[in-house]
Amino acid sequence: MLDANLKNQLKAYLEKVTQPFEIAASLDDGAKSQELLGLLQDIASLSDKITLTTDGQDARTPSFAINRPGEETGVVFAGIPMGHEFTSLVLALLQVGGHPPKTSQETLDQIKALDGEMRFETYYSLSCQNCPDVVQALNLMAIFNPNVQHVAIDGALFQDEVEAREIMSVPSVYLNGKPFDQGRMTIEQILAKVDTGAAERDAKKLSEKAAFDSLIIGGGPAGASAAIYSARKGINTGVAAERFGGQVSDTLGIENFISVSHTEGPKLVAALEQHVNDYEVDVMNLQRATGFKAAETEGGLHEVTFESGATLKSKTLILATGARWREMNVPGEQEYRNKGVAYCPHCDGPLFKG
Template structure:
């Protein structure tokens, strides 16, 4: 199952296992069970700390659990955790085997202190880059707290369950049989939903913090670079982010980040956060900014307020809140979001195997999505508003070579149709004839660009007609002492490498501002 190189790497990891445990497999006569058995046999051959039993009686087959003898851990994989989930498997093996997790001590204590019964099920796809965060978080919580049970389920392998629960987006998380959440979540996000008093406690702690020299709002590439450059100057630095990593977390393959030939978004996001944590930076996650209150006088303190109720003050502020997927804003889109309307073809594509779908948008993202989906679904209809596709020529040639793809240009998507439970079609208007047409399909993937996350700044800093923060060559906004960087600004070409450079520039500018405003007359 595993090649020689992967076996060697896995053996090095398994050397960190200190506590013996067993893998209990529930198998049937199918090919997937045989494949799973091969994987598990490879694992136990690499260490004497792990044993294998094949007499499991779980109803989901193939599946396997990780059990400490006499222990009370309930952690199971239903399916074969390869692809993006192989890292989840390795971490589960290490953590069940006694290797300490990389988690803040107060977060570990919070997980251990939760009372109740928490039976979690997570449906994932092997091509989903968002799913491992959820699987790894809930696996770890099951290791730390015996009140937690977790089953990670490959939706493509257990299609009957997916259809019964009408799951059209991954990760989909169920708690005690009811839908708990959809989309990327880490331990802190899950705790925030389970421990309802945690948010107010964190808000109180944040509001009591001393003023920062530099406060970075946003944790994407621009924010990470800004934080590092500020911290290296030896000044008091804070980062408040809704989710560290930003858009990068939703990016599949990255092949143009200079000096790194190829990587994936979540991997780069983790590296950015780890780099920031090498310095004395106060990182405050799960914090969505709601208002900026400018300093009342030169040299005074700016204030940033958050939806959690927290408030932070700083001598300078760097705004790096990035951008988000643009929505169609048509009837039915919000109603069927996660029930056929999707924004991540890599994540949710496998759930539409053999079905008919549409991709909205003819730029690079839309055409790439259509190409990827064509290898999974029965048929793809690409709908573009303009009279021609805007994607690179090489992508267009590939798209037009596929037999199960139809391209419709000069079309305005006007409505998402559903049956009350899921998407059944869409309506579009032919912009040449003004006639309306209907398409029967089961999935709609929206790929029509980005919107800057600047709504909370309207009336405070100067914005462009597109809602981008207007900055000068040094990253300065219309407010003295407030700088901005990354995709939320007017700087052209929304690229990771550009955002990192702009974040560094804004940070250096903020430091220069601090020197000049604090110098004696």
Template sequence: MLDNSLKGQLKAYLERVTMPIELVAALDGSAKSQELLGLLRDVAAQSDKITLKLDGQDARIPSFAINRVGSDVSVRFAGLPMGHEFTSLVLALLQVGGHPPKITPEVIAQIKALPGDYHFETYFSQSCQLCPDVVQALNLLSVINPRITHVAIDGALFQAEVEARKVMAVPTVLLNGAEFSQGRITLEEILAKLDTGAAERETAAIAARAAYDVLILGGGPAGAAAAVYAARKGIRTGLLAERFGGQVLDTMAIENFISVPHTEGPKFAAALEQHVRGYGVDIINLQRATGITPAAAPGGLMSVQLASGAALQTKSLILSPGARWRQMNVPGEDEYRNKGVAYCPHCDGPLFKGKRVAVIGGGNSGVEAAIDLAGIVAHVTLIEFDAQLRADAVLQRKLASLANATVITSALSTEVHGDGSKVIGLSYKDRVSEAMHRLDLDGIFVQIGLVPNTEWLKGTVALSPRGEIEIDARGETSVPGVFAAGDATTVPYKQIVIAAGDGAKAALSAFDYLIRLAPAA
């Protein structure tokens, strides 16, 4: 199952296991069961602290548990944790085997103190780059607190179960049989939902913070670069983010960041955070800014209001709020989001195996999505508003060569149709003849670009007609002491490397602003 190179890497990792563990498999004679058996045998062969048992009983087959011998510590997988989830398997083996997790003693104590019993189920796909973080967070909870259980389920393998429970997007998490979350959710966010007093404690801690020399709003590449460059100047630096990593977390592959031939978004975001934390930056995660009160006079403190009710004070400010997926804004889209309307073909595509789907958007991302989905679904229809596709010619030729792909141009999507629980179709208008058409579909993947996260800044800083923050060559905005960088600004070419460079520039400009302020009397 595993090649020799992967076995060697796994063997090295498993040397960190300090407590005996057993793999208990529930299998039958199916091909998938034999595939899982091969994987488990390969895993067990890499450590003398791991034993394999084949007498497991479970309603889901194939599946297996990772148990710490002589305890109630256990983690369960239903299906094969391969693809992106192989890392989750390795971490589960290490943590059940006694290797300490990389979280603070305070978080461990918070997990142990959670009241009640919690049974989590997570549906993942092997191609989903968002899923491992969710699976790993819930696995960790179950290792630390025996009253918490978790099973990670390969949705593509248990298709009937997925349909019965109306799972239309991954990762989808159920808690005690009811929906708990969809999409990326971090360990901190999970704890905030389970520990009802955590939000109040965090708000009080934020309000008690001293003023910053520079505060950065946004944790993507621009914000991370700004934080590193500011902290290197020896000034008090804070970074506030709704989710550290930003849009990078939703990026499947990064192959154009200079000196890094290939990486994946979540790995890149983790490296950004590690770098920022290495400089002692005060990171305030899972918090959203709602407003800015400029300083009363040059050199005074400006205030940043948060959705939690707290406020932060700072001498200078760097805005890097990033962007989000643009929506169709048609009837039915909001109602059926994550119920057939999706924005990540890599994540959710496997859930639509053998079904009919549409992709909205004829740029590179739309055509790439259609090509990717064509290898999974029964048929994919690409719908483009313009009279022709805007994707690179090589991508257009590839799409045209696929027998189960159709392209419709000059089409305006007008409504998403559903049956109350899932998508069943899409209506569009032919922009040439103005005739209305309807497609019977099981899924709709929206790939029509990005919109800046700047609505909350209207009336505070100057914005372009597209809602982008207007900046000059130094990253300065229309407000003294406020700078900006990244995809939310008027800088062309929204690329990670450009955002990082502009974040560094904004930090240097903010430092230059600070050293030119009149000394306090």
């Protein structure tokens, strides 16, 4: 299933595994089950800490769970996670195997503190570049909280479910059998939705911040550039954004960025974020500005209000609110969004195979 080069790379990654775990496959007599079995056999052969069994009891076939001895982690892949999802598979193997994730301790503590049973299901396509972010975030939540389960489902292999649930776009996430959200989401965005007290706590923390010298509203390339130029001059700088990177995060190919012949949106956003983090910039994500009050006196403070209820003050405001994907604004577009109206043939096309 895996070529020699990919096996060598994966073997090197699996050397980071510190504790044994089991892959439990649920298979039938179909060709896809045999294909998945070949992939899992290749993976198990690369580390003596991995045990492969074929006695899984999942109703979806082909599928497999990744569990620790005597402990179900709640991480399940329904389908064959290749393409963009191969990275999700590798990270799940490493994290179940004890390798620490590149996630802040604050975020991990928030995951561990979640109460109540949460059964997530994510429908993805192998050609979707936005799906792995969601799959990886929910896998991480399942690994670090026993109350959370997550099944990542290849919509192209389980089209009966896709049709029954009228899923028209990926990633589509269900929580406890009901629609939860659609589209690209970070783990912080997911936690903000399921942790009911998170928004209130964050709003309180934001409102307690001292006034900035320069506050930038928007975290796209323009906002990042403004932050870098402000901070490197020694100006106390903050960036408040719904999502750092903005629309660029969802752009697959970028070919018009000066000095770079070709790159991808997530890669460019990661570089922007790293550049901003080289300076002392306070980046505040998941913050949608709703209005501002101008300073009443010269040299006074401007005040920005946010959807969360938070307020921030600053001597100077820079508005870099960027853009969104253009919609047609025809009757029915909003009502039937993701219920017949789709926006990405590259990502959503596999759902309509045939």
